[in-house]
Amino acid sequence: MKAEKTTKRRSGCGKLVGTLIAAFAVVLVSAGAAWTQTTWVDEITNSLAFYKANYPTSNFEPYTQKLTRVRDALRGGNKQAVRTEMGNWFKMLRSRAHGINDVAADELFNFAVMVTPIEEYGISIPSPPTPTP
Numbered sequence: 001m002k003a004e005k006t007t008k009r010r011s012g013c014g015k016l017v018g019t020l021i022a023a024f025a026v027v028l029v030s031a032g033a034a035w036t037q038t039t040w041v042d043e044i045t046n047s048l049a050f051y052k053a054n055y056p057t058s059n060f061e062p063y064t065q066k067l068t069r070v071r072d073a074l075r076g077g078n079k080q081a082v083r084t085e086m087g088n089w090f091k092m093l094r095s096r097a098h099g100i101n102d103v104a105a106d107e108l109f110n111f112a113v114m115v116t117p118i119e120e121y122g123i124s125i126p127s128p129p130t131p132t133p
Helices: 002-054 061-075 079-095 102-115
Strands: none
Touching: 002 061, 002 102, 061 079, 079 102
């Protein structure tokens, strides 16, 4: 009789532990998915920080603000805002808005094109400016 009660308790504990492990796994997978969504914005932000340090006379603050809006939109699941804000960010880089260095603008642009999920969000990439003769 005593062995039977112990077995029932163990099987009840086993079910509880199994349920807790399954719930924990779901939380980890969900957190992992959210983390990977923001990784590309973080990569661009880190790259921007590098250029801010190396080109101190350039005004990168509007670019930082734009990426903050992108990150917020991404966290909120607002694909339209991500598309719009990143499209505007690419336009700013192409036009060298706010007087940023040409080399920094080109390198940031190229890096961002590589890491941004452009097709997933339907982001429009502006054409390079046509050279004047």
